[in-house]
Amino acid sequence: MSDPVPFELPDAVRDEFVAVVGRDNALVTDEERDEYRDPYWPTEDRTYDSSLVLFPTTTEQVQDIVRVANRHEVPVWASSQGRNNGYGGPSARVKGSVLISFRKMDRVLEVDTELAYAVVEPGARWYDLYDVLHEQGDELLVSVPDIGWGSVIGNSLDNGQTFLPNGSDFNTLNGLEVVLADGSLLRTGFGAQEDNPTWHLYKRGLGPVVDPLFAQSNYGIVTKAGVWLQRRPKAYAPLYLSVPRYHQLAQVIDVVRELRLDGILRGIPYVLDLLTVGDAHFPEFKGRIPPPGTPAMPEERLDAIADETGLGRWGVRTALWGDPEVIDVHERRIREAWSAIEGGEVRRLATYTAENWHEIKDAGLIDRISGGVPSSDILDSLPDFVGHVGFSPVVPLRGEEVAKVVQQIKDKVVERTGVNFSAQVFVTNERSAIVVSAMFFNRHDAGHLRATIDTAKELLVQLGQQGYAEYRSHLDFSDLAQDQLAFGDHAYRRFAETIKDAVDPKGILSPGRHGIWPARYRAR
Template sequence: MSVANDVAVDLPGLTDRVLAQLQAAVGVEAVHVERTKVDEFKDDYWIPGDETYAAAAVVQPTSTEQVREIVRIANEHGIPLWPHSQGRNLGHGGASPRVRGSIQLGFQRMNRVLEINDELAYAVVEPGVTWQDLHDAVRERGYSLMTPCPDLSWGSIIGNSMDGGHTYQHYGADYLMPTGFEVVLPDGDLLRTGQGAIPESTSWHLYKRSLGPSLDALFVQSNLGIVTRMGVWLKRLPDAYAPLTLIVDDDADLEIAVDTIRELRLAGHLEGVPSIYSTLRAAHMLLDAPVQAGPVPFTAAELQEIGARLGVGAWAVRSYIWGDPELVAYRLRRIEAAWAAVPSGRMQPVTTYTKDDYSTIVGSAAQIGIGIPTLKAIESTPAHIAHVDVSPVVPLRGVEIRMVVEELRRLYAEGGLNFGVGIMVTGERTAVAIAGIRYDKTDEAVARGAFELGRRMQESLGRLGYGDGRPHLLYMDTAASQHSFNGHAYRRFVERIKDAVDPNGILSPGRHGIWPGAYREDGRADDA
């Protein structure tokens, strides 16, 4: 096949010679340049017909050595690469590259669970391994381990972790799960972080620190390397488990509810990542029953009626308790007593499960809490509905959560859309308030309006001091520009590292606002 005749997007460097080299590295069947095939890896939630983030090709390696060879080829010819794992980064850009015409490096065929250590409760995975894959592998081996998972089981464990995503179990809190990386650097060199720098180390995936600077976090949300394997911390399956739903019927009580959750987290009675959902988000995430929106946003009275009718109130908290039966019972009493201080607070009836019951649990909210992956959140969403997320990081103080919520509520109303927020309590001191903007992805004008609303949200919250923790491709430069202390000292420092390790600027240019020198010098970072 001639590249010039059937390439998805024009890219001067993608010549027949380059194509032949890539095919020699990974096999003909693993290199795709035809438009119909490359389009399968587009962001399914992007504006219809818009080619801003279109790739020129997709290459799917099966080994770390193949990844290294692809990187060498890209350096030789100056072709940008954009790695993705399963490409399920919905609401943030999917698999699409920041720079149009990049080669997507897809890891769907690097999908091996390399190790599961039952004694020390960890696993080692390649970037194509999904949450469902790891769960199935643990069960097939008969191990009594709880596997982590987010809301959707089809995504990649490494991909989610490298984009700053979260899970809901113990190690989802403050992103504790990943430990010990193997990394292909932008020049094709190979690095192992932490204790993995010692050949044959048995502590590689057990201990988070290195001798000297610890580098793992350097590769999260970055373009400084490609993670080709990663350790994943697991937990023992608990003897007892209680999924909780805490309701706030009156929106006026949000502040005291947030402060109560903070104190329960700090006391150790709530673990993992409790999630606080507004009415419409609660119906979807807790009941697997999204409310069909009308042509105009619901009024406050209509939302109150929906919350009362469905039993989810103005806000509903999804959380979990794990442990010995006596510990679960004790924590339940402490949580119930604390929640009684919320004037309109109530706790829905609680079912406590034992190990023998876990396989009988129904409902995605309860399944996720015990590590049973599910696709209910996407299966219950109409096929034409997409979303783009804005995710400000906010201190876990009721007064500040309220400030962010009211600003988002104002902007939703200004955009003519329903208010829908999920506040992920990712630690004991902060939360990520995910504003999900829903829209009809088949309507170009509606989609553009949704993305413009997302931009206004990010800019407005940034002016208030709340940065987006996981921006969409479209907003990456805007988000990075808000980190401007001391003349953008953070960005200048990372750019110096980028230029040192990636002098040809081939790896993920523009990812989270970090551009290689060549892009900065010729101004392409502004209009890429």
């Protein structure tokens, strides 16, 4: 659809919203609200500006906010930490929406050490949950993403990737508490029964399973969730598997797939190109690997850097967890498989047990991430002028197919934006992968951002014609991403919109999120 008409919030309704949370928990003026927007979006571009930002502190306040919105038909857009930079940050699809931020609902409500799960509020960051687990002796681990400043619930509901075994196929969340569009409260699964002790333990319930309906959706606002944790293993060994040349990617993917299918590689093996490995993963090479967003370099020079550092043009970040004897056997299997890759090397970076587990917190990035310790190293290693746009199609886990998609993206990015291409392949399960191409641009150059956005749109259509789709999309091209799902005359979108109209008849909750619009906007 075309861009919706911007919403204008009447002063009296604004005051009604602010009264729910108090003036200290609201951003009202233009200057205040400018502190809560996507930092990668040009300041002068007001396309996705909000009219008000609210910071509730309780579920009851969220219910009251939604009731006000429902009464006055005000579009609201909820985010947890609002740090989904590269995809639009906290910004709403409809200009003038009221933003609901959960930065002040950040508590870890419960940790059950016997059954290995936690219950958290939507603003609880990976750092917050880790800190609680660390204080309890690191007996339990949480599967973390690359950047720890986001929220557990928000990242997980947007299908953000984490790397320990519970990260496989987005397996972390279980049992949600949800505020619906009329302000009522829903608990999914066996949370539907008062005081049912299996609410956060059993991934089904009685009747249809609705938990997944609240991932990447606009059907409700999640205010609480269970998070499955992992017991600390007897031993843990982070690994780095290097690959000397770019053209070997297809072979790498096939080897990783077979190791996954055999149960040797668990968690989420993460295939990174040289530029992504960069300073964050190996700071000893600081300054020798060009950062993302810099002018494209000849292949020969990148090959030379790969050889000089020994990191290869590709590297696989992975780990082994379990009894020491099992880890040794699995490492031997990996070395045997990797020997088929000419010039490939397998490095065990360390071995951690209960005796030296405390050392992980001060170790390298690879050790920390696969050990459940959140980090901001990757962000910290980027130059200040660099921003990025996420473009990430899902591809079958066949080497030739993954390599074909990566090459198409690379060719287009280098041609259209002129910067070094940076790619990562998340092996989400034994059968598929997400090709994450963080498309970098100069944050101080609005023209460069627009060229990057346009490149992503071209790739959406180009790869869409080949049958590939994104796993999540930037706010600016979410409608185009949804357009690619055209089977049955867009039967999926029509079905999703039918649900939307039933559960949110006034269309107030995050209209347009991932290309799903309520009737009041479709009519325009």
